Amino acid sequence: MLNRIEADSIGEKNIDQQAYYGVQTLRAFENFKISGRTINDQMINALAYVKKASAMTNAKVGLLDNKKMKAITEACDEILSGELHEWFIVDPIQGGAGTSMNMNANEVIANRGLELLGHEKGQYQYLHPNDHVNYGQSTNDVIPTAGKIATIFLIDDLIVELKAIQQTLELKAIEFKDILKMGRTQMQDAVPIRLGQEFAAYASAVERDIKRLEYIRQELMVVNLGGTAIGTGINADEEYVKEVVPILAELTELPLVQAVDLVDATQNLDIFTMASAIVKSSAISLSKVANDLRLMSSGPKTGFGEITLPAKQNGSSIMPGKVNPVIPEVVNQVAFNIMGNDTTISLAVESGQLELNAFEPIIFYKLFESISTLTNAINTFNHNCIVGILANQTRCQQLVEHSVGIITALCPHIGYQKAADIAKEAIYTGATVKSLIKRENLLSTESIDIILNPETMTRPGISGKQLLTK
Template sequence: MYSNHEESYRIEKDFLGEISMPKDAYYGIHTQRAAENFSISNKSTNLHLIHAIVVVKKAAAMTHLKLGNLSPTIANAIIATCNEILQGALSDQFILDPLQGGAGTSTHMNVNEVITNRALELLGHDKGNYQIIHPLHHVNLSQSTNDVYPTALRIAAIRLLRPLSEACAELQNSLQLKENRYEHTIKLARTQLMDALPMMVGQSFGAYAQAIARDRWRLYKVEERLRQINIGGTAIGTGMNASLKYIYTITDILQDITELGLARSEFPMDITQNMDVFVEVSGLLKSAATNLFKVASDLRLLNSGPKGGIGEITLPSVQVGSSIMSGKVNPVMAEMVCQMAMKVMSNDYAVTLASMNGQLELNAFTPLITDALLESLEIMTKAIVLFKEKCIDNIVVNEEVCKKHLSESCAIATALVHHIGHDYASELVKKAQEESKDIVTVLKEEKILSEEDIEKILDPYEITKPGIPGI
């Protein structure tokens, strides 16, 4: 039994002592300790962040190779390992909970250790043989968690912002197609859930499209604030243990391999300690979530029924709605979007709290910022894509129901105000409601306007346009 144990484990040590590590694990002692200390959420650190850290590690190795600070053998092994990870290898070796103490050091070391042990393996050495390649002396040369992690988070955020902006563009386009499709279909508008003026169905979709367009533009523009990076600032932004040649070279290499327009911050200490840019991005996600919630909520309401609700639109049926009520279909895609929006809003609060609680030269709560922000970016993109494809694209407007609701409403009486005054118009509405008549019938009975004038003034298509109806 003891022999089998020796074959299955390796011993690693740090200044706290020794630990038996699984022999086939690519992570090392720091990761093992962190796994034991921080396993609370049943989640793993976001792979987009992991891959962004790996990109930084690759750029660092390329820089040190160019400057002669690492031997070609070691540098190329590190670069080859980074390429493998970026192509999807070893993802199961990044095992740490996203919520961890240490400002992200554990996740950073997880990456350092995995790269080290795989690079050792590529060179024919045993994992843990850190005399040949060391996680800190080689993979982390001239770096600190405090410049690697913020730089990587910016890279990850930009990479997730771009597909989100594109998803918003596609949703906007889908809403505009509905705007054009139903530009001549009239319906009853509602304010405070009560009958208001006539409007075109296309106008409602156009209003939604405008809101999404604003979100798309805001999310597109905020990328500019994420492009400044503090790589080379090391521990607190002063750049100790990083030469100027290294700082400028790694920035150039990161620009080349990411193609994200990254730029070296003129004041790395700012980027190291201040997280306000992530609050800004998260706030824009919250703004977008607000609009998405509003659109989805409106659609649920207009879809209500099919007989006991408004029923002016029919949302696509995508799955059976009840385990007990036969034939029931629910607006599940809209409900999904609403829940996504709530989650993004709650994540925004987490980002805000974590960002404001940074202290002096570092923010210890960057892991929470990372987890919340990247989750929001991912779930919003996926939700918008699904919402467009499984809901918006195939909405059907029930035109006869729209006309019926409009014809039975006294809302068009507002068009009379210029001709007979507000008070008289209100009296006619009251009479129509009490006698269960439509406003046109009451007007004809009152004989205060000619039938020709009534027809011109109460033309619902004219009421949907600027100007005074009938003039």
């Protein structure tokens, strides 16, 4: 194997001649064998956008010759097309506030740029990772900026899946609009509700999550590129600082703007606390839906049995024929993980000191994981569960008829105390509420049918006066 020798402030190191990374990347690879994973693809692309914008800006203001600029931008374009990603080898959990991540990008772009210029990898006198690719930049403005861009890209995918599952829930609400079932509060019989109303409520919750994500997506457009080390812009040309974010916005086709206070934007990462919280909120909403579906489908013979979920795989290695609600279960587990990630992100954001937060790597690692896993969970929840849900109308009707919960609808017509007495007798004897009302001759059969009509019981009720006029 042919090697080249590269040196940094620590010393010299042998690098595989085929490798596009350099000495600083290799040191990070050896130092931070933590998660066993590599940098998120969207983060790699975001880094390429930042490096391309910086090179173009430096050339525009006369600080980088066009030949070097073209080599850097062409290397970045290759990364954006999906090439060279395998050379981003550093672990996403790393010390140094993301310097290893930034240098991995700098070295890969420099070495590919050297090839495009007709030189060998490692001949940095012609194109240097720090002096040229990282010119006018610091890890401390590159990584937060790239992290925000990557988060926006990931949120876009999440919103697509949320809109898809919202549509499916709305279609199910229409499909189930005439199916009456028992509503439950505190796991006890309450009053009747239509199954379609429950699914419409799920769709409404998802719609709120989409709006929150769209809001935070706009908030993430404010970046600190140009602030360099601590937000003061040291080592960055004044014209470069003015021009770099508009050029980055044009490249990414995102309405990115530079923070008014670059010192604030460099040291404070509260935006990621908010982003994580919104992702967590969405996960919790969907986990609650998953809980409801598991309850309503429980049985199939000894539980609620109000709906049937699509059978996706055997549920037991010992009990033949058992089918478990595996898709809702995985949604629950994703939500649990996201809640844990949110705690990690909160602690990391709080732990910044003075002019910098050194814990951006774990913030992005956990935030990206939360968004990606939630996106995937929603996809499987939608396509492998919700679209195939069937309503067991007969079972729902039986549970309504044998529940004392429907007595609530009769309270305005026979009085609370009489309704309570009938409810107690129904529970004690097993007789239906309807039969006891008829036995007591409290209301006519016609009136009972009107009051206990699914439409009547699942919207604001009719008064006794209205009933007498019918």
